[in-house]
Amino acid sequence: DGPLPSASCRVRVRFSRAFSPRSRRVLSPGHGLAPDRAATPLARYAGDAMKMFRVASFATLVLALLAAPGADATFHVEKANVVVRLPAEIAGSYEMAISNFGSPIYGATLSGKLMYPPDDQDACYPFETWTAPKAPGQGASVVVLDRGNCAFTKKALHAQNAGADAVIIVDNVNEDLVTMDASSDDASVAEASNITVPVGLVTKATGDLFEPILEQQRTILVTLNWTDVLPHPDARVEWELWSNSGDNCGAKCDAQKGFIRDFASAAKTLEQGGYTQFTPHYVTWLCPPEAVHEDFCVKQCINNGRYCCPDPDDDFDAGYSGADVVEQNLRTLCVFREANNTAQPWKWWDYVTEFESKCTMALGTFNDVSCAEAILVSLSLDVDAVRDCVGDPSADTQNAVLEFEQMSQLDDGQRGDITILPTVVINERQYRGKLTREAVLRTLCAGFGEGSLPELCSSEGAFDNKCGEDNEGALDCLKDQFGTGMTGCEVTNETPFYQCVCPPGSKLVGEKCEVTNGCVAAVVDTPACSCERCVCRDKGAGRIDCHEEPASVCDSADEHPGGCWRDGAFSACVDQIDLKKSTGMAGGGPGAG
Numbered sequence: 001d002g003p004l005p006s007a008s009c010r011v012r013v014r015f016s017r018a019f020s021p022r023s024r025r026v027l028s029p030g031h032g033l034a035p036d037r038a039a040t041p042l043a044r045y046a047g048d049a050m051k052m053f054r055v056a057s058f059a060t061l062v063l064a065l066l067a068a069p070g071a072d073a074t075f076h077v078e079k080a081n082v083v084v085r086l087p088a089e090i091a092g093s094y095e096m097a098i099s100n101f102g103s104p105i106y107g108a109t110l111s112g113k114l115m116y117p118p119d120d121q122d123a124c125y126p127f128e129t130w131t132a133p134k135a136p137g138q139g140a141s142v143v144v145l146d147r148g149n150c151a152f153t154k155k156a157l158h159a160q161n162a163g164a165d166a167v168i169i170v171d172n173v174n175e176d177l178v179t180m181d182a183s184s185d186d187a188s189v190a191e192a193s194n195i196t197v198p199v200g201l202v203t204k205a206t207g208d209l210f211e212p213i214l215e216q217q218r219t220i221l222v223t224l225n226w227t228d229v230l231p232h233p234d235a236r237v238e239w240e241l242w243s244n245s246g247d248n249c250g251a252k253c254d255a256q257k258g259f260i261r262d263f264a265s266a267a268k269t270l271e272q273g274g275y276t277q278f279t280p281h282y283v284t285w286l287c288p289p290e291a292v293h294e295d296f297c298v299k300q301c302i303n304n305g306r307y308c309c310p311d312p313d314d315d316f317d318a319g320y321s322g323a324d325v326v327e328q329n330l331r332t333l334c335v336f337r338e339a340n341n342t343a344q345p346w347k348w349w350d351y352v353t354e355f356e357s358k359c360t361m362a363l364g365t366f367n368d369v370s371c372a373e374a375i376l377v378s379l380s381l382d383v384d385a386v387r388d389c390v391g392d393p394s395a396d397t398q399n400a401v402l403e404f405e406q407m408s409q410l411d412d413g414q415r416g417d418i419t420i421l422p423t424v425v426i427n428e429r430q431y432r433g434k435l436t437r438e439a440v441l442r443t444l445c446a447g448f449g450e451g452s453l454p455e456l457c458s459s460e461g462a463f464d465n466k467c468g469e470d471n472e473g474a475l476d477c478l479k480d481q482f483g484t485g486m487t488g489c490e491v492t493n494e495t496p497f498y499q500c501v502c503p504p505g506s507k508l509v510g511e512k513c514e515v516t517n518g519c520v521a522a523v524v525d526t527p528a529c530s531c532e533r534c535v536c537r538d539k540g541a542g543r544i545d546c547h548e549e550p551a552s553v554c555d556s557a558d559e560h561p562g563g564c565w566r567d568g569a570f571s572a573c574v575d576q577i578d579l580k581k582s583t584g585m586a587g588g589g590p591g592a593g
Contacts, residue, residue, distance in 0.1 A: 001152055001180075076416020077177050078432050080104065080200060082168065082230055086221040087213065094206045096168065096224070097177040098432035099193040100420065101153060101438055102199035104226055106431075107446025110166055110198065111223045112140030116214035123158040124150035131333055132163035142222060144210060147172045147201070153191035154182040156199045160375035166198045166224055170207030179432065181420065193434070198224065215294060231427050232449035236274070239444060240425040242281045242418050245328040248312040248361045255435055256422050257356050262465070262491060264349040266456065269493045271346040275454040276444065280348060281338050282329035282405055283421055284308055302326050302393035307402045312361065324367045326402075327393050333401050334389035338381050347379050354378070362545060364528020397444035421466070437491065438463050456493055466498035467491050473498030485513030518544040519585045533577055537584035549577060567577040 048475065082094045115132045117123070119208045123145045132141040143164035145155050152169060180201050182192035202210075213220055243260075247253050270276040287297035287305030293309045299310035300322030309322040309329065332352060339347040359371040376383050391399055409418045422432035424440060427447045433439050440487050445457035456462050466473030467489035477500035479487040488503035502513035519536035522529040522544055529536040529546035537545045553562040554573035560566060564573035 001146060001150075004008055018218065036044045045344075069103045070405045075491045076411065076430055077179050078229060078430055081225040082200075082202065082206075083223040083225055084112050084220060085223065088217060090209050090213070093225075094202060095177060096200035096202050097155075098153065098201040098226075098229070099180040099201065100432050101180070101182045102156060102167070102195045102197060102198075104224050104443075105224075105227075106229055106433075106443040107248075109223050109225045109227060110140050110142075111221070112165060113138040113144050113212075114144050114168070114214060114220040114222055115164070116144045116209060116211060117162075121146045123155040126158050127162040130162060132159070132165075134163070134165075138219075138221065142166045142168060143225065144145065144168050144170060144207070144214065146170055146207075151183055151188055151191070152199070153188050156195050156197070157191045160195060160197050164197055167200075169201050170211065171201060171204045171382065177201060182490075184252060185249070186251050189255070193255070195434075200224075213566070226446075230443070230447045232447065233427060235449065236277055237270075237427060237428070237444055237447040238277045238279075239447075240279045240281055241421040242283060242425070244282060244309065244325060244421055245332055245355075245591050246312045246320075246325040246361075247356065248308070249368070251436050252422075258438065259422075259440070260349070260356065261353055263440060264353050265491060265493055266437065266441055266462070267349050269456055270345040270444070270454060273449075273454055275452075275456075278348075280333065281408060281418070282333060283409060283418060284402060284406060286327065286406065292389060299323060300326075302330075303399055303402075304396040306398065307406070320361055320366055323393070326368065327390070328372075330393070330399065331386065331390050333405065334386045335376065335381065337389060337401070337550055338385050339379075341385075342381070347381065350379055351375055357462035362528075363522065364546060384547045394430070411469055436465070438465055459495070459497075461495065461497045462493060464497070465491060466496065472496075473500075474505060476500070484511060485514075517585065522546060523581075523585075535577075535580050535584045549580065552577065 025473060030586055077589060078098045079095045082096050082097055084091050084094065113135060117127065117130050120127065120130075121144075126257045132143050134141050140165055143162070143166070145159060147169050148475070156167045158401040171178075178201065180199070182188045210220060243256055247257060257581075267276075267278060271278055271319075284307040287301050287308050288582045289295045289305070292301070292305035295316050297305045297308065299316040300311055302323050307330075308325050309325040310321075312325060313324045332348075332355070334346040335351045336345065339345050339351070354375045355372060358375070359368060365371040371484065373383050373386075376386060388399060388535040391397075395401075411417045412428075415425055416430060417423075418430075422435060424435070424443075426443055431440065431443055441457075442463055445453065448454070448457065465471060467477075468474060473489045473491075477498075478487050478502075480487050485503055485506065486500040487500045487504075490498050490499050490501045491497060504506050506515045508514075517538050519529065520540045522536050523534070528534065528548075529544070531548055532550070533549040534546055535549055538543055552575040554564075554571065554575045555561075558566075561571055561573045566573070
């Protein structure tokens with residue numbers, strides 16, 4: 001099937017804290033904080049759970065803790081409605097859980113006819129001959145499929161490729177509605193990224209009403225309704241982005257970084273116009289008290305186990321640690337707080353886009369404070385204020401900002417717990433759908449009430465990614481009609497909603513773009529690229545890859561180093577490190593030596 005968030009190991013292990021979740025909206029960092037890791041009912045079970053952890057995985061520990069009293073977790077299932085108009089015997093409204101992939105049409109409806117494949121109803125393989133027919137006058141083709149035997153994303157993509165305008169999957173278990181999510185493997189992420197139709201899940205009981213009628217080849221006309229999903233409390237839309245600053249988690253990290261980069265311009269326009277109030281958030285978990293001195297917590301937590309994130313490469317002895325990620329999460333939150341204090345909260349978007357370009361794990365600058373602070377200086381933000389906000393991550397004390405974040409993860413009675421990353425919350429409702437500029441912007445615009453729609457939401461062209469592959473802007477810029485080399489495309493918020501720029505890996509010199517080699521600067525000022533045996537490979541399009549080569553076999557005391565002849569101090573073995581460096585700078589792959 002693929003994961004269901006309500007049963008995911010991404011649920012945060014929660015030690016009971018003495019505060020009311022309903023007060024979340026009025027809490028501020030440093031006020032109303034919970035007692036510091038007081039003994040709780042769940043804490044009494046941590047000892048037994050930790051014995052299990054020492055011989056098992058963290059996922060096992062999570063399950064053990066969640067089974068204990070007090071380890072409650074609330075996942076809010078976002079729902080739309082399937083309104084049956086025909087036949088009369090089943091006419092009415094049925095709830096449908098909005099999936100965490102696909103493109104729900106927030107603020108709108110879709111009318112059509114339910115279609116049920118004559119065979120292969122689980123759609124685990126592409127349909128060879130069957131297509132989802134569209135009858136004149138009956139609207140869209142809404143394909144109904146059975147749950148089971150393969151991933152949700154695979155089913156939805158196969159139905160879409162067969163012509164479905166929307167997909168409804170029928171649960172095969174008698175249970176309450178659950179939210180369908182994409183698995184984290186690259187294949188499922190790729191499938192999810194290609195699903196452009198709305199996808200939802202109905203209960204087995206609802207499916208038991210629909211499917212017998214469809215098997216008799218009778219018509220069921222429906223309207224899928226998303227109009228009441230988002231509330232409209234006032235003229236301003238409040239929204240949140242829950243994410244993580246780590247950039248080494250595969251396709252999902254790449255998608256998150258791409259969204260932040262692509263959405264920054266629209267987010268700043270809406271914020272500067274007073275149309276939205278945006279707040280970034282970061283998820284952390286609390287280390288079980290008995291494990292605070294074990295590598296599991298030491299390498300993944302700061303402030304003596306209070307705030308933790310998973311190790312980005314699952315290797316406690318190499319690369320970056322979960323503690324590095326938590327510290328960067330904290331610094332980014334402090335940047336937002338400082339930008340907010342200067343009445344320029346949109347500068348957060350400038351900071352994160354610059355950070356994700358210059359201070360990365362691949363470049364070896366992710367935990368380089370000077371890299372982050374150079375960006376703060378360029379944005380005229382108070383470096384000392386951010387330092388004071390971050391405090392001392394090694395201290396055995398609470399951090400007010402991260403305490404507030406942990407409390408904010410909990411359900412406030414409307415939104416549900418935050419258990420999936422990344423998550424977008426709009427007007428106290430968790431957004432379900434693709435994390436793309438177009439999809440999120442449409443949903444934000446659906447959150448405005450009548451008469452309060454900003455101009456950006458009134459221009460249909462603003463919703464299209466003009467710079468997407470084979471789209472208008474991308475094709476126009478590739479023509480380079482003025483011969484400037486500006487073949488790159490950048491989305492804007494004004495007609496024609498794109499502009500031509502120098503492509504990645506080049507910069508404007510005078511009136512023309514000139515290609516630059518990222519390794520030229522990296523081998524001088526980037527730690528991961530500038531060590532004695534570091535090799536930087538220019539991958540084009542502004543991307544580089546740096547790594548440190550192992551010690552040369554020529555320096556070993558072997559009788560035949562590298563299999564080569566040796567006579568005393570003389571040897572035929574030649575260290576190829578310089579050749580590797582020059583080859584990498586020129587864009588070549590790893591060589592021998």
